[in-house]
Amino acid sequence: MPLDRRSHLHHLESESIFVLREVAAQFERPVLLFSGGKDSILMVHLAAKAFAPAKIPFLLVHIDTGHNFPETLEYRDRLVAGHDAQLHVGSVQASIDAGRSTEETGPNPSRNRLQTVTLLDTLAELKADAALGGGRRDEEKARAKERFFSHRDRFGQWDPKNQRPELWNLFNGRKNPGEHFRVFPLSNWTEMDVWQYIAAEDVPMPSLYFSHRREVVRRDGTLLARSPHNALLDGEAWEEMTVRFRTIGDATCTGATPSTASTLEEIIAEVAASRVTERGGRHDDKHSEAAMEDRKKQGYF
Amino acid sequence: MSTDKPMDLLRLSTAGSVDDGKSTLIGRLLYDTKSIFEDQLEAVEDASRRRGEGYVNLALLTDGLRAEREQNITIDVAYRYFATPKRKFIIADTPGHIQYTRNMVTGASTAELAVILIDARNGVLTQSKRHGFIASLLGIPHILVAVNKMDLVDWSEEVYDDICAEYTAFAEKLGVDDLTFVPISALKGDNVVDKSANMPWYDGSTLLHYLEHVNVGAHRNLVDFRFPVQYVLRPHQDYRGYAGRVASGSIRTGEEIVVLPSGRRSRIASVDTADGAVDEAVAGESVALTLDDELDISRGDMIVRPLNLPSVGQELDATICWTSEEPMKAGTQYWVRQTTREARGFISRVVYRIDVDTLHREEVEGFELNDIGRIHLTMSKPLFFDRYQLNRETGSFILIDPHSNATVAVGMLRGPVRHEVDLPAETPAAAVPRKTSPDVVWQGWNIALPEREARNGHKAAVLWLTGLSGSGKTTIASALERRLFGTGHRTMLLDGDQVRHGLNGDLGFSDADRAENIRRVGEVAALFYRQGCLVMCTFISPFREDRDRARSLVAGDRFLEVFVDTPLEECERRDPKGLYARARKGEIPHMTGISSPYEAPTSPEIRVQTVGRDVDALVDEIVEALRARAILPAQE
Numbered sequence: 001m002p003l004d005r006r007s008h009l010h011h012l013e014s015e016s017i018f019v020l021r022e023v024a025a026q027f028e029r030p031v032l033l034f035s036g037g038k039d040s041i042l043m044v045h046l047a048a049k050a051f052a053p054a055k056i057p058f059l060l061v062h063i064d065t066g067h068n069f070p071e072t073l074e075y076r077d078r079l080v081a082g083h084d085a086q087l088h089v090g091s092v093q094a095s096i097d098a099g100r101s102t103e104e105t106g107p108n109p110s111r112n113r114l115q116t117v118t119l120l121d122t123l124a125e126l127k128a129d130a131a132l133g134g135g136r137r138d139e140e141k142a143r144a145k146e147r148f149f150s151h152r153d154r155f156g157q158w159d160p161k162n163q164r165p166e167l168w169n170l171f172n173g174r175k176n177p178g179e180h181f182r183v184f185p186l187s188n189w190t191e192m193d194v195w196q197y198i199a200a201e202d203v204p205m206p207s208l209y210f211s212h213r214r215e216v217v218r219r220d221g222t223l224l225a226r227s228p229h230n231a232l233l234d235g236e237a238w239e240e241m242t243v244r245f246r247t248i249g250d251a252t253c254t255g256a257t258p259s260t261a262s263t264l265e266e267i268i269a270e271v272a273a274s275r276v277t278e279r280g281g282r283h284d285d286k287h288s289e290a291a292m293e294d295r296k297k298q299g300y301f
Numbered sequence: 302m303s304t305d306k307p308m309d310l311l312r313l314s315t316a317g318s319v320d321d322g323k324s325t326l327i328g329r330l331l332y333d334t335k336s337i338f339e340d341q342l343e344a345v346e347d348a349s350r351r352r353g354e355g356y357v358n359l360a361l362l363t364d365g366l367r368a369e370r371e372q373n374i375t376i377d378v379a380y381r382y383f384a385t386p387k388r389k390f391i392i393a394d395t396p397g398h399i400q401y402t403r404n405m406v407t408g409a410s411t412a413e414l415a416v417i418l419i420d421a422r423n424g425v426l427t428q429s430k431r432h433g434f435i436a437s438l439l440g441i442p443h444i445l446v447a448v449n450k451m452d453l454v455d456w457s458e459e460v461y462d463d464i465c466a467e468y469t470a471f472a473e474k475l476g477v478d479d480l481t482f483v484p485i486s487a488l489k490g491d492n493v494v495d496k497s498a499n500m501p502w503y504d505g506s507t508l509l510h511y512l513e514h515v516n517v518g519a520h521r522n523l524v525d526f527r528f529p530v531q532y533v534l535r536p537h538q539d540y541r542g543y544a545g546r547v548a549s550g551s552i553r554t555g556e557e558i559v560v561l562p563s564g565r566r567s568r569i570a571s572v573d574t575a576d577g578a579v580d581e582a583v584a585g586e587s588v589a590l591t592l593d594d595e596l597d598i599s600r601g602d603m604i605v606r607p608l609n610l611p612s613v614g615q616e617l618d619a620t621i622c623w624t625s626e627e628p629m630k631a632g633t634q635y636w637v638r639q640t641t642r643e644a645r646g647f648i649s650r651v652v653y654r655i656d657v658d659t660l661h662r663e664e665v666e667g668f669e670l671n672d673i674g675r676i677h678l679t680m681s682k683p684l685f686f687d688r689y690q691l692n693r694e695t696g697s698f699i700l701i702d703p704h705s706n707a708t709v710a711v712g713m714l715r716g717p718v719r720h721e722v723d724l725p726a727e728t729p730a731a732a733v734p735r736k737t738s739p740d741v742v743w744q745g746w747n748i749a750l751p752e753r754e755a756r757n758g759h760k761a762a763v764l765w766l767t768g769l770s771g772s773g774k775t776t777i778a779s780a781l782e783r784r785l786f787g788t789g790h791r792t793m794l795l796d797g798d799q800v801r802h803g804l805n806g807d808l809g810f811s812d813a814d815r816a817e818n819i820r821r822v823g824e825v826a827a828l829f830y831r832q833g834c835l836v837m838c839t840f841i842s843p844f845r846e847d848r849d850r851a852r853s854l855v856a857g858d859r860f861l862e863v864f865v866d867t868p869l870e871e872c873e874r875r876d877p878k879g880l881y882a883r884a885r886k887g888e889i890p891h892m893t894g895i896s897s898p899y900e901a902p903t904s905p906e907i908r909v910q911t912v913g914r915d916v917d918a919l920v921d922e923i924v925e926a927l928r929a930r931a932i933l934p935a936q937e
Contacts, residue, residue: 005586007307008389017587018546021532025600025641049575050544050587054536137380144379163377164708165403165624167410168697169546170638174706188391190382 009197012189017050018169019148019185023130024050024057026173027181030130031088031123032058036072037248038205039134039186041079042194045203046185047132048083058132059086063119065111065250066093067229072248075206090122110252120156123180130173130181138190148187154178191246192271199264211244211262222255310389311517314412314441316405316432317397321418322449326487327381327394330509333494336383378408387513397428402657402671403624405432406711409439410697413520414512417446421454421484425467427658433468434657437475438620438673438713440693442519444472445481447508451500452486458502474660479519483508521584522692526550527611527685528604529640529695534589542573542589543598548640548694549687550609551583552590559607560598561685566607567594584694601642603685611685611695614717616649617678620689621668625702625709629667635709639684639698646700650677668710677718689713746831753833757791760932761830763855764923766839767848767902768865769894770880771872773911774839777865781920782837790933793829795822795838810891816847823851830855835932843899858930863923864905869894871912906930 003010023030032047034040047056062076080087092114095101101117104110123131137144147163149171164172173181186194198205215226215238224230226238229252243256244267261267317323330336381392393408395401409415415436419429429446436444446468454460461484472480483492484503491497494509506514527548534542552558552569559566571578573589582588590604598604605611623629629648637646653662654674668674689696690713700710754760764781766774775796782794797818801808805821808814819842829836842848852860872894873881884892891897902908907926909919927933 004307005583006309008310009307011310011585014546014585014587018531021544021587025532051534052573052575053540053542054534138382144381145377165407165711166708167407167699167711168693170697170699170711172638172699172701172706172708174636174701176706188380188382190384190389192384193389 003197003200009193009200012193013046013049013197015188016046016185019171019183020047020050020132022149022171022173023132023183023185026171027130029126029128030058030132030183031061031126031128032056032132033119033134034060034062034076034087035134035249036062036068036076036206037134038194038198038209039136041075041203041205042186042189042198043132043134044079044083044085045201056083056085059088059126059128061088061090061122061126061128061131063090063115063122064092065115065252066091067111067227067250067252069208069225069227069248069251071206071208088122088126090118090125092118094118095121110250112250112253115250123156128180129175130183132183132185134186135182135184136186136189136191136194137184146184146187148184149173150182150184151175152180152182156180158182192268195264195268195271199268205264206248208245208248209267211242211259211266213240214243214256215240216243216256223257225251225254225256227251308384308387308389309517310391311414311512311515312391312393312412313414313416313512314393314395314405314408314436315416315418316395316408316435317418317428321397321420322487323394323397323418326416326418326447326449326485326493326508327392329487329490329493330390330392331381331383333490333509334383334385336381378404385509385513388517390512397432399428399431399657400671402431402435402673403622403711405435406439406622406624406673409435409441410693410711412436412439412441413517414443414445414515415441417444419446419448419464419468421448421450421457421460421464424460424464425471429468430471431657433472433475433477434660437472437477440520440690440713443479443481443515444477445483445508445511445515447487448482448484449487451484451491451497452489456484456497456499458500461503481505481511483511520693522549522687522694523584524550525609525611525687525692526552526606527640527687527692527695528552528590529642530598530600530602530604531641532600533598540591541595542591543604544587544589545641546587547582547584549584549692550606551581552604552606553581554578557607558592558604559610560596561603561605561611561613562683563596563598563602565594565596567592567596569593601640603640603642605685611687612717613683613685615680615683616718617680617684617686618675618715618718619678619698619712620673620675620715621700621710621712623668623670623672623674623710625707626670627702627705627707627709628669629710631667634681634703636701636703637678637680637684637698638701639686639714640695642684644684645681645703646678648676649679652676675715676712678712684714686714688716750831750833757833759790759835759934760859761833761835762859762861762927762930762932763826763830763836763838763851764861764863764907765826765842765848765851766837766863766865767842767905768867769869769872769899770841770892771875771877772865772867773916774841774865776916777863777909777911777919777923778837778839780916781923784920784924785835791832791834793834793836795826795829795836795840797840800825810889810897812844812891812897815891816844819844819847820850823847823854826851827854830859835927841893841899843893843897845900845902848902859932861906861926861930862902863907863909864902865911866901866908867911 032043051057092111095118096103101114135143137146147166151164152158216223217236217238241258242260244259244261245254245256248254261270315323379394381394383390393412395404395408417429417432448461448464465482484500485492485508487493491499492507496507528545529548530543531545534544554569554572556569558569570591570593572582634645634647637644651665651667652675654665654672655662657673687695696714698712699708702709766778768774778794782792786792800822805818808818822838826836826838876882883889884895893899907923928935
């Protein structure tokens with residue numbers, strides 16, 4: 001059933017489609033960054049709607065840390081095939097092997113930060129002049145000031161003090177050679193909007209988002225899933241719990257939450273009652289008060 | 302999700318500094334609607350403790366960037382989201398100081414409602430007025446004034462009423478349609494979400510209740526169908542869809558349309574979405590249109606109804622806000638983006654700057670960061686637009702620097718230029734409009750007047766001698782020209798009888814023909830003036846309006862109205878051409894002074910009385926007046 005035309009979801013959809021079409025019109029080699037999370041799944045869904053009956057005019061790019069949940073990769077390949085889309089995988093392992101980045105050491109090693117090097121190398125290799133991301137302004141306070149069209153210099157860096165004013169629906173994608181843009185069509189969506197829309201549009205989602213039994217370990221207030229990439233520290237033990245994931249990223253840094261929500265309706269009810277942000281389960285944001293801003297300046301998603 | 306009325310969306314802007322309690326108000330709205338999560342609150346509590354603050358600083362929630370946290374200021378536009386069961390809200394939160402005018406303008410550009418905070422202790426400050434002005438300039442239909450910190454004025458109704466009265470009087474000057482006041486205490490929560498027990502005298506809505514019930518979509522133009530083509534979908538030979546978002550109005554399958562700029566007509570074959578064809582698309586919806594005919598249409602074209610066309614123009618009158626650290630560069634060919642159209646354009650005239658605090662107009666050469674002012678924009682190709690106040694989507698544009706690619710200015714179209722633009726640059730703004738042929742572009746003068754004047758050794762000027770027939774205009778002007786020409790000045794004399802033998806030979810003496818006669822002579826005089834001449838014009842020119850038009854064509858201090866003030870009886874006595882005698886017999890139907898009025902100048906630059914005077918003495922007087930005005934150099 002189509003969305004009610006008076007609803008905020010219909011409005012958000014129209015806005016995102018407008019932004020996606022602007023990207024196709026203003027750039028020569030735009031790509032869509034696909035992480036396997038719900039926001040990037042929504043992006044692919046909206047891109048398909050924006051250009052129907054034509055195919056998605058963007059190359060899908062997945063930066064693979066090598067630490068992904070197997071469910072994520074299966075879902076990705078099914079999605080790509082279903083949309084008859086083109087996929088390019090940038091490998092963090094390859095960057096490490098090439099000496100472009102160095103594996104983290106210590107008790108909680110993660111490849112999350114290493115993605116930045118691989119991402120920038122991949123964009124350069126593809127000569128991408130725009131990279132579409134699923135970032136939302138409600139996720140984190142540094143993102144509250146992000147533009148739809150976010151200009152990056154030749155080193156892929158973001159200068160929060162030198163952003164272009166963005167008024168009305170006029171997006172300025174002009175740039176000099178070597179520079180590129182990150183574009184965020186979901187800027188005005190909240191986590192609740194995303195789930196409500198997914199439910200209304202009946203978008204199939206990876207099983208990780210729904211409640212299931214899984215072995216996890218408690219660490220620093222988060223639940224890390226058992227995987228070949230997460231080793232136990234002294235005094236820790238795996239325990240089986242009923243959990244689901246609110247966000248999906250690298251298995252080493254994405255925490256699960258105890259949950260019995262097994263349908264989209266139950267997830268929406270859970271999000272509505274939630275008193276913790278979805279990034280509250282992300283280990284990577286806790287490093288410092290300005291952790292996200294620092295990573296964004298360097299060229300993070 | 303199967304409620305009768307779905308949740309809709311309201312975009313609002315806030316402007317203010319920390320002192321107004323803006324962050325406290327936003328913090329309270331977010332908190333009371335459960336839009337702040339525990340981990341966010343914890344992080345803020347931690348940060349407040351680390352900074353040695355004895356309270357939870359809610360500003361830390363909203364001031365996102367580190368520079369802002371360090372300097373305790375908000376320097377950008379931050380977007381906040383909260384929702385109630387009725388409505389989703391997007392807040393564009395902006396700083397309120399004058400050096401952040403561009404941020405306020407940005408936040409206001411998409412807002413349907415502006416929340417203006419007034420500290421009840423301070424009353425209506427300059428800042429509160431500035432916020433109101435920007436809101437009205439950007440066409441925000443609803444303004445909500447939250448009179449905050451009522452707890453600190455003992456919940457006084459009198460204080461509140463005074464503020465309402467003062468702000469209402471100010472808003473009337475701005476032409477604000479919908480102005481609402483709510484007395485609140487953001488800190489204590491009075492009248493924010495719940496009704497205050499402390500102000501029983503107030504019987505209006507709480508702030509949140511108002512936000513939930515104010516009519517949304519009032520800024521959308523639902524009448525004039527405008528569809529800027531954004532992207533052409535062409536998956537295969539059998540499908541050609543024009544993708545875009547309906548900027549305003551609506552369109553149905555089967556309706557006749559016209560494509561701009563080609564002017565080609567067709568009908569809507571289908572209104573397509575990914576979920577299938579629909580009957581109708583309305584403002585704000587992203588769709589793809591297909592047409593009955595194969596037309597050549599591309600991005601930047603506009604699809605409209607044949608009987609409801611937008612304005613088309615290449616020279617545009619606009620209000621802009623300068624948004625770049627780099628000041629305006631005269632003569633730069635900027636990229637102009639309006640709807641999905643992009644073309645080169647330059648600022649052909651800076652009309653004035655508006656002081657956003659006093660609303661006074663100031664003459665300036667150009668604009669700097671945060672300046673708001675009025676310009677004329679000359680485009681390399683026409684734009685299809687509506688006045689911004691009628692249509693935000695088609696009336697807005699941005700200017701992009703061709704080298705840095707920065708968005709240096711943002712603007713709102715007011716209409717086509719009414720051709721004051723081709724007046725000399727030094728002419729005052731209050732000039733009389735001139736007609737212009739279609740499709741001509743003013744190119745400027747090849748050699749600037751000061752260069753010509755430097756060669757001539759004197760300034761250029763128009764001496765406009767007006768007076769009754771027989772008053773002595775031609776006698777005086779001829780002697781004056783002979784004197785000036787004899788002393789090496791560049792001169793020209795234009796006389797009524799002379800021009801009516803050629804240029805104006807097609808005109809009679811009706812009021813309309815007299816007006817046209819003077820209009821043409823004024824233009825010719827302006828050309829000689831541009832050539833550096835001292836131009837003497839001798840025309841009865843009985844109508845003040847016609848003389849004023851001639852005056853408007855040259856710089857203000859270079860037009861000298863010379864009133865040759867001779868009484869009618871004396872003129873009739875002289876009657877050098879026998880006209881008065883014929884008029885008295887009824888042979889001349891429109892004789893000025895007899896059967897047609899003469900509007901004497903009210904404040905001529907020079908007045909000469911001729912009765913009993915010698916011509917040479919009158920010429921001396923006029924030459925002296927020219928020296929006094931530095932048009933002729935002072936005598937050695």
